[in-house]
Amino acid sequence: MxxxxxxxxxxxxxxxxxxxxxxxxxxxxxxxxxxxxxxxxxxxxxxxxxxxxxxxxxxxxxxxxxxxxxxxxxxxxxxxxxxxxxxxxxxxxxxxxxxxxxxxxxxxxxxxxxxxxxxxxxxxxxxxxxxxxxxxxxxxxxxxxxxxxxxxxxxxxxxxDPEEPWYLVLVPQVSVSTAEIFSDPLLTRNSSPIKVRPVPKGNSRNDCLPVVTRRYPDVRNALNLLGNFTEAKLTGTGSCVFGGFPSKAEADKVSALLTETLTGFVAKGSNISMLHRKLQSLL
Ligand SMILES: C[C@](O)(CO)[C@H](O)COP(=O)(O)OP(=O)(O)OC[C@H]1O[C@@H](n2ccc(N)nc2=O)[C@H](O)[C@@H]1O
Ligand SMILES: Nc1ncnc2c1ncn2[C@@H]1O[C@H](COP(=O)(O)OP(=O)(O)OP(=O)(O)O)[C@@H](O)[C@H]1O
Known part of the structure; x- marks a missing residue:
């Protein structure tokens, strides 16, 4: 059946x-x-x-x-x-x-x-x-x-297959509209294509960041706070901000300090999605 x-x-x-x-x-x-x-x-x-x-x-x-x-x-x-x-x-x-x-x-x-x-x-x-x-x-x-x-x-x-660190993800309590960011006249739209694989180090920026932080002070604040502990980055058009750590314990330690003022969570990065791992186990 x-x-x-x-x-x-x-x-x-x-x-x-x-x-x-x-x-x-x-x-x-x-x-x-x-x-x-x-x-x-x-x-x-x-x-x-x-x-x-x-x-x-x-x-x-x-x-x-x-x-x-x-x-x-x-x-x-x-x-x-x-x-x-x-x-x-x-x-x-x-x-x-x-x-x-x-x-x-x-x-x-x-x-x-x-x-x-x-x-x-x-x-x-x-x-x-x-x-x-x-x-x-x-x-x-x-x-x-x-x-x-x-x-x-x-x-x-x-x-x-990038490294799979533990991440602390901060969740500013604002919802960012993807369409709004992509229609902002100030958005950088002329980055040079990266032709080398794998992507060389030094290319980790997010072109949406300047526009998002200008419009959303809560996101800017989250980036500044997390930036005291690790490289803090914006995902997509935000609002979430994340940073990588070598272990869960280190991510948890920073989380305990920051989540007093901001909501957030700690999670492992994964190159195979947990959906596919679950589907595989059903076969
Ligand atoms: C910013 C990213 O999250 C990066 O992963 C995605 O490119 C957005 O993907 P998504 O949320 O699935 O986006 P969609 O629902 O397809 O598009 C939402 C709106 O974002 C803009 N949009 C999205 C993706 C893209 N490559 N160019 C765009 O200009 C369009 O105005 C579109 O109306
Ligand atoms: N099942 C759903 N879950 C979340 N949002 C949904 C869903 N169905 C429709 N939406 C609409 O889509 C919008 C974008 O939601 P989503 O959570 O995917 O944003 P996002 O994380 O910023 O996405 P992305 O990174 O793909 O831009 C929501 O604000 C909501 O209006």
Whole structure:
């Protein structure tokens, strides 16, 4: 009997560097970025229904049911595969929204992989990543599940294996709109493409940082605080700020000092996403 119920992790990502090379005619930006996953994320439960209905039972503040990326992913997969089954979905949401750690994109990717399994569609990763890209630029890397150097709008992926330190991630209590940052006239859009692989040291900057810190003093403050202990970086368009440490104990020590004033969490960097590790264990 095939499984009819499944609980899967939906991990966060970090952008270890992010360069903006230019703007395309459709307004999207050409990037070069390095994605790594965190062993930290949401947990989503799926239960197959035979009446074709897709129902997300967990309400999100400010996100209508049909606009939720989980529902959009399930609906598109159902339409494109011609599947007659439906699904009940519940999520334990811990990832901040608008934090630059890819929560929505990860939820969409987990849903594509989870339903491909439960609905027994037999789609391959290429098909799921192509569908995923129509939901968001960050969805394909979560579908692939391997740390990657990304180009294009984030969809041309080359797997990489950077170090896997422990990270302290600070979560300023502001939600940053990705579209707002990418439309700022002051954004750097002319970084030179890096042609050498692996990406040489000294390229770890995030081109969004000056615009984000100008608009969001809370993010600037978090970068300054964390910068007293380690190289502090911005992920995506923020708001989250992160720094690496050689051990959990060292990350915890700094966390104890900083999280009195700021919310944050400690998590291990991972080159294979915990979603893929879990799916592998099911086979
Ligand atoms: C900044 C990053 O998080 C880096 O990983 C991503 O590039 C953003 O990926 P995402 O959240 O999946 O982005 P999407 O939902 O596709 O796009 C949100 C908005 O950001 C802008 N956007 C996004 C990605 C990109 N390469 N260029 C853009 O200009 C567009 O205005 C778009 O309307
Ligand atoms: N399942 C979902 N989880 C989170 N946000 C969602 C979801 N579905 C729709 N959204 C919408 O998408 C917006 C961006 O959410 P998300 O958490 O992916 O931001 P982010 O971490 O900044 O993403 P990125 O790094 O990909 O730019 C939210 O503010 C919310 O309105």
């Amino acid at each position: 095939p499984a009819t119920r499944l609980t899967l992790p939906s991990p966060a990502k970090l952008n270890l560097m992010l360069h903006i090379l230019g703007r395309r005619e459709d307004g999207y930006h050409e990037l070069q970025t390095l994605f790594q996953f965190l062993d930290y994320g949401d947990e989503i439960t799926y239960a197959v229904r035979d009446d074709g209905v897709i129902h997300l039972h967990t309400a999100f503040e400010g996100v209508p049911h049909d606009s939720n990326l989980i529902v959009k992913a399930a609906t598109k997969l159902q339409e494109q595969s011609g599947c007659s089954l439906g699904v009940d979905i519940w999520i334990e949401k811990i990832l901040p929204m608008g934090g630059g750690i890819g929560g929505g994109s990860s939820n969409a990717a987990t849903t594509l992989l989870g339903l491909n399994h439960l609905w027994q569609l037999g789609w391959d990763e290429d098909q799921l990543a192509t569908l995923g890209l129509t939901l968001g630029a960050d969805v394909p890397v979560f579908v692939r599940g391997h740390a990657a150097f990304a180009e294009g709008v984030g969809e041309k992926l080359t797997p990489v």
